[in-house]
Amino acid sequence: xxxxxxxxxxxxxxxxxxxxxxxxxxxxxxxxxxxxxxxxxxxxxxxxxxxxxxxxxxxxxxxxxxxxxxxxxxxxxxxxxxxxxxxxxxxxxxxxxxxxxxxxxxxxxxxxxxxxxxxxxxxxxxxxxxxxxxxxxxxxxxxxxxxxxxxxxxxxxxxxxxxxxxxxxxxxxxxxxxxxxxxxxxxxxxxxxxxxxxxxxxxxxxxxxxxxxxxxxxxxxxxxxxxxxxxxxxxxxxxxxxxxxxxxxxxxxxxxxxxxxxxxxxxxxxxxxxxxxxxxxxxxxxxxxxxxxxxxxxxxxxxxxxxxxxxxxxxxxxxxxxxxxxxxxxxxxxxxxxxxxxxxxxxxxxxxxxxxxxxxxxxxxxxxxxxxxxxxxxxxxxxxxxxxxxxxxxxxxxxxxxxxxxxxxxxxxxxxxxxxxxxxxxxxxxxxxxxxxxxxxxxxxxxxxxxxxxxxxxxxxxxxxxxxxxxxxxxxxxxxxxxxxxxxxxxxxxxxxxxxxxxxxxxxxxxxxxxxxxxxxxxxxxxxx
Amino acid sequence: xxxxxxxxxxxxxxxxxxxxxxxxxxxxxxxxxxxxxxxxxxxxxxxxxxxxxxxxxxxxxxxxxxxxxxxxxxxxxxxxxxxxxxxxxxxxxxxxxxxxxxxxxxxxxxxxxxxxxxxxxxxxxxxxxxxxxxxxxxxxxxxxxxxxxxxxxxxxxxxxxxxxxxxxxxxxxx
Numbered sequence: 001x002x003x004x005x006x007x008x009x010x011x012x013x014x015x016x017x018x019x020x021x022x023x024x025x026x027x028x029x030x031x032x033x034x035x036x037x038x039x040x041x042x043x044x045x046x047x048x049x050x051x052x053x054x055x056x057x058x059x060x061x062x063x064x065x066x067x068x069x070x071x072x073x074x075x076x077x078x079x080x081x082x083x084x085x086x087x088x089x090x091x092x093x094x095x096x097x098x099x100x101x102x103x104x105x106x107x108x109x110x111x112x113x114x115x116x117x118x119x120x121x122x123x124x125x126x127x128x129x130x131x132x133x134x135x136x137x138x139x140x141x142x143x144x145x146x147x148x149x150x151x152x153x154x155x156x157x158x159x160x161x162x163x164x165x166x167x168x169x170x171x172x173x174x175x176x177x178x179x180x181x182x183x184x185x186x187x188x189x190x191x192x193x194x195x196x197x198x199x200x201x202x203x204x205x206x207x208x209x210x211x212x213x214x215x216x217x218x219x220x221x222x223x224x225x226x227x228x229x230x231x232x233x234x235x236x237x238x239x240x241x242x243x244x245x246x247x248x249x250x251x252x253x254x255x256x257x258x259x260x261x262x263x264x265x266x267x268x269x270x271x272x273x274x275x276x277x278x279x280x281x282x283x284x285x286x287x288x289x290x291x292x293x294x295x296x297x298x299x300x301x302x303x304x305x306x307x308x309x310x311x312x313x314x315x316x317x318x319x320x321x322x323x324x325x326x327x328x329x330x331x332x333x334x335x336x337x338x339x340x341x342x343x344x345x346x347x348x349x350x351x352x353x354x355x356x357x358x359x360x361x362x363x364x365x366x367x368x369x370x371x372x373x374x375x376x377x378x379x380x381x382x383x384x385x386x387x388x389x390x391x392x393x394x395x396x397x398x399x400x401x402x403x404x405x406x407x408x409x410x411x412x413x414x415x416x417x418x419x420x421x422x423x424x425x426x427x428x429x430x431x432x433x434x435x436x437x438x439x440x441x442x443x444x445x446x447x448x449x450x451x452x453x454x455x456x457x458x459x460x461x462x463x464x465x466x467x468x469x470x471x472x473x474x475x476x477x478x479x480x481x482x483x484x485x486x487x488x489x490x491x492x493x494x495x496x497x498x499x500x501x502x503x504x505x506x507x508x509x510x511x512x513x514x515x516x517x518x519x520x521x522x523x524x525x526x527x528x529x
Numbered sequence: 530x531x532x533x534x535x536x537x538x539x540x541x542x543x544x545x546x547x548x549x550x551x552x553x554x555x556x557x558x559x560x561x562x563x564x565x566x567x568x569x570x571x572x573x574x575x576x577x578x579x580x581x582x583x584x585x586x587x588x589x590x591x592x593x594x595x596x597x598x599x600x601x602x603x604x605x606x607x608x609x610x611x612x613x614x615x616x617x618x619x620x621x622x623x624x625x626x627x628x629x630x631x632x633x634x635x636x637x638x639x640x641x642x643x644x645x646x647x648x649x650x651x652x653x654x655x656x657x658x659x660x661x662x663x664x665x666x667x668x669x670x671x672x673x674x675x676x677x678x679x680x681x682x683x684x685x686x687x688x689x690x691x692x693x694x695x696x697x698x699x700x701x702x703x
Contacts, residue, residue: 132626132627133626133627134626134627134662134663135662141662141663146662147662148661148662149660149661149662150661150662150663151662152626152662155629155630155633156626156627156629156630156665157630158630158631158634159627179627179628179631180579180612180631180632180635182610182611183578183608183610184578184580184588184591184592184608185580185588186580186583186585186588187579187580187581187628187631207627208625208627208628208631209580209582209583209622209625209627209628210625210626210627210663211582211622211623211625211658211661211663211664212658212661212662212663212664213658215661215662215663216657216658216659216661227657228657231584231586231656231657231681232584233584233585234583234584234585234586234587234588234589234682235585235586235589237586278589278592291533291536291537294596294597295536295540297592297593297595297596297597298540298543298596298597298598300593300596301593301596301597301598304593308684314590314684315586315589315590315682317586317681350536351536353532354532354533354536357532358533523585524585525583525584525585528625
């Protein structure tokens with residue numbers, strides 16, 4: 001496969017649209033190619049990309065000494081193309097929105113506005129998003145000159161005046177849910193408009209667990225950044241840490257040993273199967289089938305105990321470090337793991353057969369919460385949400401990174417797009433990952449699991465892209481000349497799946513919201529940052 | 530239905546005995562107890578979990594308390610949907626400023642006698658996030674805390690020890 005053989009065609013298309021791109025405009029930021037464009041073309045280029053069918057993946061901004069740099073990220077045929085532009089700090093910080101062409105850009109642009117003050121012209125929605133009542137509208141906490149302490153009120157009031165959309169009509173009523181939810185779950189607000197039991201509209205209001213991850217990253221060293229990355233979303237400790245490691249390692253031009261990368265793959269897949277198994281149980285529990293919850297949580301517990309025993313942490317936090325991983329596996333441990341996985345494979349298969357054979361479960365999960373293929377594409381959903389609706393993109397297969405480059409993993413796709421499909425995708429991914437891990441463990445390379453990692457003494461930047469269990473996970477890291485983090489942006493896949501949930505639940509009954517929500521299982525913390 | 534029953538029978542009971550409640554052990558775990566509780570809680574504790582700003586790691590481990598291995602319900606500890614039904618708020622995470630009022634209101638809605646347990650390093654001391662424009666830091670910076678269970682996240686065993694300690698603490702009522 002020739003990477004980027006479509007790029008020249010795209011540049012020609014841009015020329016047709018009178019978007020001038022200079023000869024030196026393309027640079028590399030592995031694994032992406034970066035195209036520098038003028039800010040006034042920011043929307044136009046996105047429009048062309050949308051017309052060409054490219055997937056939109058992320059946008060973030062980064063304040064340098066003299067200018068504000070912006071990046072947005074697209075994917076086509078497995079290749080990553082980024083756009084880059086700059087706004088002089090003493091000018092008006094504004095450029096066109098990409099949201100009219102890519103709806104998932106909406107919230108990320110509003111997040112950028114709330115934290116950095118950049119305005120996106122012709123954005124379909126200009127309401128605040130991440131900002132609630134802890135800082136004012138003319139305050140931008142991620143700006144360099146803004147102190148990390150901010151100037152918050154002594155007591156931050158509730159966010160009572162967020163302008164939700166309302167539906168008027170006979171019999172329409174409004175149900176507010178959250179931020180504190182009835183179960184053991186992260187906080188967020190859901191505003192339903194319903195008639196009888198049917199949901200006419202769901203509007204989310206997130207940002208309740210905004211902890212200031214991006215601000216907290218500034219000034220850290222690489223080790224400190226990894227600690228933070230593992231806690232962006234605790235259930236995705238490996239995914240976010242791996243993306244951050246990739247970004248740092250590319251910035252510093254170091255390559256971990258093959259063995260270290262294989263172990264990272266092992267850890268990432270263990271994280272995947274633990275979460276998938278847990279989710280399958282929880283989804284069934286949300287429709288009253290406690291048997292599944294008990295069986296799945298039992299299996300999840302066994303995975304986590306083995307994680308603690310072999311890797312020192314039940315959730316695998318702090319096992320990935322720059323240059324490799326902290327723990328090696330000896331021959332005995334490998335044999336034990338393989339035995340584990342083989343047993344789990346049989347056990348999980350049998351359990352899934354039982355679950356797939358329950359008419360009551362089918363009745364609740366089939367056709368519930370359907371996400372159309374078009375919606376999934378439009379929103380750029382990856383992970384099990386995208387895959388259940390026919391969008392099969394998976395970084396491990398479409399843009400393989402070690403160890404998936406040498407050991408391919410089977411992609412999983414379903415078409416129905418309902419809750420049942422999202423369960424089926426998870427089930428298949430569990431079995432596929434178990435089989436893949438077994439093959440991996442049968443062929444671990446020799447070598448150290450950690451190599452020396454010395455920071456550069458010059459400013460540098462890097463991009464990391466991995467397939468976490470929720471989907472495509474990005475990390476951008478930039479270091480200043482002191483080797484301290486100047487910018488960290490983790491892009492959790494939930495930015496794309498949260499808006500999908502709003503579409504998923506429409507036309508379903510209110511009591512099916514929990515199962516729809518669980519079937520998507522977006523990260524609140526990973527999204528709110 | 531038969532498949533379900535058969536699977537349950539074959540799996541058997543995996544529930545483990547509760548952890549030993551040795552004071553030195555608990556000391557080592559660094560659990561601080563600030564207040565004594567009324568003995569009448571022994572045998573039944575209704576817990577309302579509140580994520581005030583965690584990364585979700587603590588939630589996963591709290592969920593694990595309800596799995597067949599730990600089966601926290603056999604100690605009479607059950608999680609309730611409303612603070613109005615609760616004896617204890619189990620609070621995780623730093624208190625994100627956007628959650629401050631929600632946490633205060635949840636506590637206010639909890640009828641007395643009521644207690645607050647801060648679970649996890651963020652809830653105990655601010656963890657990786659501390660105090661900032663976005664975060665008020667440890668739970669005790671916002672509401673009074675009766676018990677701290679540190680850990681990042683605390684394991685289900687550490688959570689269980691903390692809760693059991695809480696349940697069986699002798700002493701006067703509050």
